[in-house]
Amino acid sequence: MHYISTRAPHSPTSERKRFCEILLEGLAPDGGLYLPETYPQVDAATLTRWRGLSYADLAFEILSLYVDDIPADDLRALCRKTYTEAVFGTAAIVPLKKLEDGLYLEALSNGPTLAFKDMAMQLLGNLFEYELARRGEELNIFGATSGDTGSAAEYAMRGKKGVRVFMTSPDGRMSPFQQAQMFSLLDDNIYNIAITGVFDDCQDLVKAVSGDLEFKRKYKIGTVNSINWARLMAQVVYYFAGYIQATQANSERVSFTVPSGNFGNVCAGHVARMMGLPIDRLVVATNENDVLDEFFRTGVYRVRGTADTHETSSPSMDISKASNFERFVFDLLGRDGARTADLFGAQVPRQGRFDLGADPAFAQAASRYGFASGKSTHQDRLDTIRSTWQKYRVVVDTHTADGLKVAQEHRQAGVPMLVLETALPIKFAATIVEALGREPERLAQFVGIEALPKKVRVMAPDVQAIKDLIAQACA
Ligand SMILES: *Cc1c(COP(=O)(O)O)cnc(C)c1O
Numbered sequence: 001m002h003y004i005s006t007r008a009p010h011s012p013t014s015e016r017k018r019f020c021e022i023l024l025e026g027l028a029p030d031g032g033l034y035l036p037e038t039y040p041q042v043d044a045a046t047l048t049r050w051r052g053l054s055y056a057d058l059a060f061e062i063l064s065l066y067v068d069d070i071p072a073d074d075l076r077a078l079c080r081k082t083y084t085e086a087v088f089g090t091a092a093i094v095p096l097k098k099l100e101d102g103l104y105l106e107a108l109s110n111g112p113t114l115a116f117k118d119m120a121m122q123l124l125g126n127l128f129e130y131e132l133a134r135r136g137e138e139l140n141i142f143g144a145t146s147g148d149t150g151s152a153a154e155y156a157m158r159g160k161k162g163v164r165v166f167m168t169s170p171d172g173r174m175s176p177f178q179q180a181q182m183f184s185l186l187d188d189n190i191y192n193i194a195i196t197g198v199f200d201d202c203q204d205l206v207k208a209v210s211g212d213l214e215f216k217r218k219y220k221i222g223t224v225n226s227i228n229w230a231r232l233m234a235q236v237v238y239y240f241a242g243y244i245q246a247t248q249a250n251s252e253r254v255s256f257t258v259p260s261g262n263f264g265n266v267c268a269g270h271v272a273r274m275m276g277l278p279i280d281r282l283v284v285a286t287n288e289n290d291v292l293d294e295f296f297r298t299g300v301y302r303v304r305g306t307a308d309t310h311e312t313s314s315p316s317m318d319i320s321k322a323s324n325f326e327r328f329v330f331d332l333l334g335r336d337g338a339r340t341a342d343l344f345g346a347q348v349p350r351q352g353r354f355d356l357g358a359d360p361a362f363a364q365a366a367s368r369y370g371f372a373s374g375k376s377t378h379q380d381r382l383d384t385i386r387s388t389w390q391k392y393r394v395v396v397d398t399h400t401a402d403g404l405k406v407a408q409e410h411r412q413a414g415v416p417m418l419v420l421e422t423a424l425p426i427k428f429a430a431t432i433v434e435a436l437g438r439e440p441e442r443l444a445q446f447v448g449i450e451a452l453p454k455k456v457r458v459m460a461p462d463v464q465a466i467k468d469l470i471a472q473a474c475a
Helices: 019-023 044-050 055-064 072-082 117-135 148-157 176-183 199-211 213-218 229-246 264-274 291-298 325-332 337-351 360-367 378-392 398-408 425-436 463-474
Strands: 003-005 034-036 096-100 103-107 139-144 163-170 190-195 254-259 279-286 300-302 353-355 371-375 417-421 457-459
Touching: 003 019, 019 117, 019 229, 034 325, 044 229, 055 072, 055 229, 072 117, 096 229, 096 378, 103 229, 103 398, 117 148, 117 163, 117 229, 139 148, 139 199, 139 463, 148 163, 148 176, 148 190, 163 199, 163 463, 176 425, 190 199, 190 463, 199 213, 199 463, 229 254, 229 264, 229 417, 254 264, 254 398, 264 279, 264 325, 279 291, 279 398, 291 300, 291 371, 325 337, 325 360, 337 353, 360 371, 371 398, 378 398, 378 425, 398 417, 398 425, 457 463
Parallel strands: 103 417, 139 163, 163 190, 190 457, 254 279, 254 417, 279 371
Antiparallel strands: 003 034, 096 103, 300 353
16 A cells, blocks of 8 residues: 655656655655555455454454555554553443434543544554664654643553653643643653643744754654544544444445544545445534535635634634645545645645635535535534433533534434544533533543642743753653
């Protein structure tokens, strides 16, 4: 299997890479995102055989189609080490919860940080450790987080050989639970840095440090952001696992609704559908930051400025642009790298938008690729959290509530709708209290985590001071 960039011209000279070459890379050198050259096809006999597999072995089968430069026994061992009941809470890993006939939640948030990002990040931690050891190299992950991504990365990389994580976050801005989750990690290779500023200050630091190419090369600076192909690939697995649980035979179809921000989660659904998984619709649910809903309704992709980006009660979906969206547009345009490069490399940076509304390809987003979309507001979240509790005695988090609200608008008779549960309510307790008048339940292992010893250093947004810290840690 080879990987190409979404901005590569279609010619035999365009650069093709193998999995382990792109594993530790971010963007392709031409600014595009990596995708497999073709989507491997899963036939009915194979899908039937997969029905009997554990989650870890299903992951191995799917990953094997995309990874041919790690020996099979090693890849299987990595999958089995990653997807365990001890880490993900249940033997099913992603159990379906039936709300009523034809409506399910697929639980993706029982990993260590209680959000779906663990599903991919836990695998990434093991893949990084494996590949770095094989190369005899080290990696310093330097990132910025306002919550879920940073903690998922830290829990995935803690104690891993060859990897250090330097994670900046805006001082005092994360929820007390999120702060406790991250700052109570005492591992030597984890560096929590609370920046006296806002999230943008943290992101500017990352840009400044990564932009110093000499420093970046010398200290092996890397990232784990959502454009990493390995994360997307790991997420493909739970679409298959959800389908297998919801159906008896391969003639049945299901739909998924996906609470979306950077389009990473639902892009994995698109890949699963392209592989032949019988998915009817992929419904993209957004919050007030409706960049994606606007595109699927009108064909206009319009990046929002900072002033237009709302802080909402489903904060992990608060985006101004959707970093993985380019992958889908590349497929939608018949894999035309030159056109994709023009849209994302020229039109978006210059005009902040592009418009495919009049392009015949746009109609295919729905008709050929199964996409639909909808939007949910703070009031919708409160109403959905309340009605889901009253009707089914289930408490959902704010992101999952956005998904459920939009899913209701797209249900079809005879096609089960699976809503991806992307976080547990305890992470966003304030809104649960607002909706239900009481605190969400807390699993025993999280009781009292706010009182645990913390390891965090508070620093000003000073590029040189950060560089000194990284250099010292590597000395
Ligand atoms: C990251 C995240 C999302 C958005 O996922 P994308 O892959 O960015 O679309 C939704 N819900 C939760 C809880 C998240 O952490």
